[in-house]
Amino acid sequence: MRNLPTPKLATADVCDAVGSAAAILAVDFTDYGGRVDFAGPAVTVRTLDDNSKPKALLATPGEGRVLVVDGGASDRAALLGGNLAADAAKNGWAGVVIYGRVRDRHELCHEDIGIKAIGSSPRRPNQKDGGEQDVELAISGVTIHPGDWIIADADGVVVTRELPSL
Numbered sequence: 001m002r003n004l005p006t007p008k009l010a011t012a013d014v015c016d017a018v019g020s021a022a023a024i025l026a027v028d029f030t031d032y033g034g035r036v037d038f039a040g041p042a043v044t045v046r047t048l049d050d051n052s053k054p055k056a057l058l059a060t061p062g063e064g065r066v067l068v069v070d071g072g073a074s075d076r077a078a079l080l081g082g083n084l085a086a087d088a089a090k091n092g093w094a095g096v097v098i099y100g101r102v103r104d105r106h107e108l109c110h111e112d113i114g115i116k117a118i119g120s121s122p123r124r125p126n127q128k129d130g131g132e133q134d135v136e137l138a139i140s141g142v143t144i145h146p147g148d149w150i151i152a153d154a155d156g157v158v159v160t161r162e163l164p165s166l
Contacts, residue, residue, distance in 0.1 A: 009039050009151045011158045018164050023142040025097075025157040029116035032102050033085065038095035038114030039151040040066040042144055042159075047131025049077040051084070054096075057133070058084050062093030066114075066150040070137045071100020073118060077125040080115065082107030089113040097150060097157055099139045114152055 015022045043065050045053045054069055067088070071079050080096060082104035088096060088111070095114030101121040102108060108115055137144040144150075144159050151158045 008037070009164075010037075011151050011153050011155045014151050014158050014160065014164055018160055021160060023159040025142050025159065026140045027099065027118060027157070029097070029118060029157060031114070031116055031154070032105055032108040032120075033095065033113045033115030034089075034109055034111050035095065035114040037153040038066065039149065040064045040094035042066055042068045042146055042148045042150050043133075044068050044070070044135055044137050044144060044146050045131055045133050046070045046135050046137060047079065048072050049074055050126040050128055050130035051079045052127050052129045053131040053133050054079055055084055055127070058088040058091065058093060058096075060091060062088060062091050064092060064094045066094050066152070067096045068137060068139075068144055068150060069096065069098045069100060070139055071098055074100055075119065075121060077101065077123045078103035078121045079125055080108075080117070082111075085111040085113060085115060095150070095152060097152065116152055116157060
């Protein structure tokens with residue numbers, strides 16, 4: 001499956017258009033993927049040091065969605081690496097936002113997908129089917145529901161209930 005077009009939205013324009021209806025994730029994310037700008041409806045996962053749920057999701061058709069993973073800011077293991085990033089790009093995911101770590105940075109930058117995370121770790125995660133999918137997340141004081149719009153670029157990550165018309 002090829003990637004679906006990502007809406008061309010700038011986080012600053014979204015914030016200007018919708019004001020306080022745009023929530024900003026006040027997290028110092030780093031860009032790791034081959035794209036910096038991406039947007040799409042959220043699919044949510046909460047997990048700690050276990051990437052079973054993200055791995056299973058990224059192997060399915062992404063249809064331009066963004067996987068948001070609350071990894072509890074853990075530095076004990078990476079939740080996404082080169083193989084999962086390749087699957088995500090191949091399967092049409094627009095991006096992945098991880099409140100946690102990635103690995104295989106030398107591979108991630110070559111994949112046609114947006115990847116934001118708070119850091120990297122070479123350690124492999126658990127794969128014991130841990131975590132919860134399609135749940136409400138709270139990251140940096142922002143609540144993210146499945147289906148909320150995630151708009152990401154070099155300025156940061158914005159969450160809105162609906163896609164603004166700009």
